[in-house]
Amino acid sequence: MPDADRPPMVSLRAVDKHFGDLHVLQSVDLDVAAGEVVVVIGPSGSGKSTLCRTINRLEPVDSGQVLVDGVPVPAEGAALARLRADVGMVFQSFDLFAHKTVLDNLCLAPTMVRGTPKAQARREAMALLERVGIADKAGHFPAQLSGGQQQRAAIARALAMAPKVMLFDEPTSALDPEMVAEVLAVMTSLAEDGMTMVVVTHEMGFARRAADRVVFMDAGRIVEVAPPEEFFAGGGSDRTRSFLSAVLTH
């Protein structure tokens, strides 16, 4: 549940971004409260991934401000690396380190970035693997895991840094249908534990279940922001309604 007394965990203020001539983000404003789960939906190419990636500056913005826990996201350098360490990110393609075991995937950043002692990092990593249900895969290499297991390992890898906020960019889009549920279950339990989350997804069931607010994007703009009950009731703009009827009936 969102914590209204604290300043927003993530804040985008009048953010603009171009890719060449393409205006991908058009004066985007969004506050995500500590403990809040915001689900971002919208048609392909509407700028959802780009919005997500501006939060930890994988994409720099042209103008406007991005703040994480009240701190403006700095320019590329050591300070940005420190900020990124506090912002967990999970990608569509898992992107585990192929030359490391699952356990080492989880331990690498805590030991190298945070300076956590090896033994402690391994203990904490094993607890996280337990939590996402793949403790038995600790010694395996990523290629030996199913997609669903890889994505759960990737979530655990991000959690190993004890992030303040987690960003998910279509975490289930590359998965076979039977593996989607196991990943969404991990994300739902994370949401219930009070993690601040920004989730780009096409999983409307997850949005209904876990979101505090749903953000609808179209052509680089945030068109609508509403709690899921209200959003899916279809009282919003024409654009939202036509998108919803397309995704909910296919």
Place this chain on the structure above:
Amino acid sequence: MSALVDAWPQLLAGLGTTVFVLVTSAVGALVLGTLVTVARVSPVPVLRAAAFGYVQVLVNVPLLALLLLAVFALPDAGLIAPLVTTAIIVLTVYEAAYVAEALRSGINTVPRGQVEASRALGFTLSQTLRLVVVPQAARAVVQPLGNVLIALLMNTALTATVGVVELTSATNKVNLVQAQPIPIFGAAGLVYMALALVIGLGAGRIEKRVAIRR
């Protein structure tokens, strides 16, 4: 065969020069090529452009032209260095471009997503390269680098044309006296083949050692 026995000291000296030029310019090219590659993947546009230009220029100019330029034109411009040193510098600068190409092709085998994941976890650029990119690129890079070094070995013979008395030049000089081209040049050819074999086998062994389990 007696021709070879009589000329032994001369040929050995030539071989020594070849190996010396090979080893020093190989080390130089590996170091310089690595620096060029780092510049090429750096986030600084000027460095990236400079590294790209470096590689493009050098792979599009004949080595012989560079050697002639360095040996005859540079002294004209007041830059005088011993002949062997000049040859080593030219070979280093030239082969570094090929080393950089081999390293870049290795880096390209590492999926981009893993680099983004590293950045998202808070790794600095150098940590990302050291912990994620290099260990995975290493395997893909060993054989191509071995081939670059073998090409470098063959290219050391070109320094004969500007007066360096390495193995080919020494062989030629011996033949001028002894006039037995078949055994003399045949022996030199076998020595080049043996050296290439050593480089190739070495690359094979290193490749096995850096193999990653998946």
